[in-house]
Amino acid sequence: MSHSALHNKLVVVFGGSGFVGRYIVKRLVEQGARVRVAIRRPDQGLFLKPMGQVGQVQIVQANVRVPVSVANALKGADYAYNCVGILAEGGPQRFNAVQAFGAEVIAKCAKEAGVKQLVHLSAIGADAESPSKYAQTKAAGEAGIRKHMPGAVILRPSVIFGPEDDFFNRFAAMAGFVPALPLIDGGQTKFQPVYVGDVAEAALRALTLDSAAGKTFELGGPKVYSFAELMRLTLDTIQKKRLLLPVPGALLKPLAWVFEILPLPFKAPITRDQITLLGSDNVAAAGAPGFADLGIAPRPAEGLIDTWLIRFRRGGGKFEPRFS
Template identity: 70%
Template sequence: MTQLSLRNQLVTVFGGSGFIGRYVVQKLAQQGARVRVAIRRPEEGLFLKPMGAVGQIDIVQANIRMPMSVQAAVKGADIVINCVGILHEGGAQKFAAVQARGAEVIALCAKEAGVKKMVHLSAIGADAASGSRYAQSKAAGEAGVRRHMPQATIIRPSVVFGPEDDFFNRFAALAAFAPALPLVDGGHTKLQPVYAGDVGAAVVQAALDDAAAGQTYELGGPKVYSMKEIMQLTLDTIHKKRLLVPVPGFALKPLAFALELQPLFAPPITRDQIELLKADNVVTEGAKGLKDLGVSQPTPVEGVIETYLYRYRRGGGKFEPRFS
């Protein structure tokens, strides 16, 4: 395993203020890297600065739909990491624009700038033949990255959990007011939730390890759950009893469509996510994974979700995100 030191290396992180990106930025700072965080709204990334020494973390404006801003963000960088992703579409933020074309633009600009290393965050389930536009765009993004940076490392996590997640938090929030929760197609789909901190550590290790160049890694936690088990675990954690009602995916799509149309809040479920739930989201047997990137003991779900889902219990409580 040949590694370079990240000390004083300039690493540009696209999407560094996002759910996973913030863990990547923290781990990079701990390694002594100079971190350039490239995001659409720089003021929203100011909370990252205390994760490093004075001047170690720089926040710059970049929009992956605007190549000139991407060129500026990668200029002089030793390593580029792409953590940009969306879970549902809204306005100009479309899967094809962000996760397919955006990823390719970053890779192309990195190549033109002479960057030697790139780590691209994709997802288990990335598949050009999928019925989900999310999965299709992830596959297209991987292909675009490989087209320009064949030496890039592809990281494919399963569902990612942590204090800021849009997974366990979403179900817990729904359970706070809904008398029943739907189990899409019976809740039999298998998932392998992986902790955001472990994903962040794996991404940084991929940037460190020369042997990771050109490789693809699938990241999953220590246990596989069905969707029904995940919903029940969420309810047990927040001390609530709710009906879990099996609903065919096709029957749920009209409601999902209506929720997508309203402008007041992010939809709790979309038609595209229903499509995603038709396929299991677990690490492929024999795939390289967390252990190959230095995470020998993946963090279990049960050891973390209680530290942030407790606020959905009766009486609530102050929520303080923590990074580790």
């Protein structure tokens, strides 16, 4: 099936206003699809409407923790994406409720609605045996997807970077007010950062390639870095010198716990679960289907991150995301 087959088809994107979802919405609009963005707070998705022609992008309320809202959002849909996920827990947004229960609800409702194909955004490292709740519930979500829609496509990206990311931006911002950046357990953990635009293109092709059905794709960028190398790249890009301080994860967790329980006016810089995740390599498995199988050459971080991290330089400017 070619991209043109999406013309005038109704595609529901759960979490379409999120970091990855907005790039997927842009690509679907370009293919002539009618896009229904299903999110908890519809007012936060209004910026997506100008991406398409009048009426091409519809914003509806849906909460993956509430099955009836998911079923309503999928009425009449031809295809669907699940881009819903959280990096840290807060209030009713718990890992199990959103990433495990919510994913299964979407798959069950999609099957009942007669949706032809579902693409689910998971993560490299999804593992039921992981000590990380994030990774455990990502694995549970995949199992829920396969239970109801075994032909669905699962995408497992490594750390995703882009103008709105929660990785390079987080550490670049941290470098603005601390004298040192922590290298958790020495900073030797391996990562394969992948550009958000490439993940969105993979998501589009996964929906439209019959050969992708039922497969799990591990999406890693063209280069593997250690965590320490990524911190150096961040500092070089924002033109700041900071000490890189090796710190055992076990020593950081009590501090992270304090950040988690205090009613701070800002988001905790790091959580205990994220420290646990940083202790495991995050690279695509050798031999697993990936970008090459979807006909995509992923782009490196160098030459891209400069365009938005410039605002963290002394006297830096601002960026305008292009969703490309």
